[in-house]
Amino acid sequence: MTGFTEGYDVRGRVLIDRDGEKLGKAEEVYQDLSSGRPEWAMVHSGLFGTKKTFVPLSGAQPDGEDLRLSIAKAQMKDAPHIEPDGDLSEVEERRLFEHYGVPYTSAGSTTATGTPNGQRGSDAVGRDVSGPETDDAMTRSEEEVRVGTRQVETGRARLRKYVVTEEVTRTVPVRREEVRIEREPITDENVDAATAGPAISDEEHEVVLHAEEPVVEKHVVARERVRLGTETVSGEREISEAVRRERIETDGADEGR
Secondary structure (H helix, E strand, O other), X not given: OOOOOOOOOOOOOEEEOOOOOEEEEEEEEEXXXXXXXXXXXXXXXXXOOOEEEEEEOOXXXXXXXXXXXXXXXXXXXXXXOOOOOOOOOHHHHHHHHHHHOXXXXXXXXXXXXXXXXXXXXXXXXXXXXXXXXXXXXXXXXXXXXXXXXXXXXXXXXXXXXXXXXXXXXOOOOOXXXXXXOOOOOOOOOOHHHHOOOOOOOOOOOOXXXXXXXXXXXXOOXXXXXXXXXXXXXXXXXXOOOOOOEOOXXXXXXXXXX
């Protein structure tokens, strides 16, 4: 990093962007594993300083007690969120490189080379495995889409039994006894029975009447069994995905030949 001495301490410094706007303090510094140079600084920003963002230290310069970076403040606000839970993985560092426009190399280390904001320096190494350091050919690559399926849970169904009460009306035939007065004349056949008692007396007879009344009894009857089952329904879904491909152009070659 141009402008840094061996003993320059980045941690705790106030970081400012290329236009002098304050970004925050460098709470942690991540060094390149191969060169040992400071590569990234983790900055606490936001209203209460709770947001943690990685910013590149490539091309940084001392500015008094502060450290001026070669990025704009807007770039830090839109930087990808990466949890500072240890060493940066190559995938995480590649995401940061691409966001800040820092040329990325996978040759020997993941150290950024060149100048931030997409401006390549004269010593920048391309991210292709072929190039000036290998032979006179260049490899062109492109992304391919591989489509498959995976099973995910889309919902749940359950059976639930509950009791409801409803009124049931039935018509039941019932019988009852009623009093009916029967009169018969005195004849030779019944005269003895009719005159067997006193000639004149008080007398009382009682008849018991009966009636039927409805009786209700309930018992449980099993009607049916219900269970849940699943069936597989096949269909088609259309998906779209952006793929990148490399193109090779010539610069300065005589195209007429």
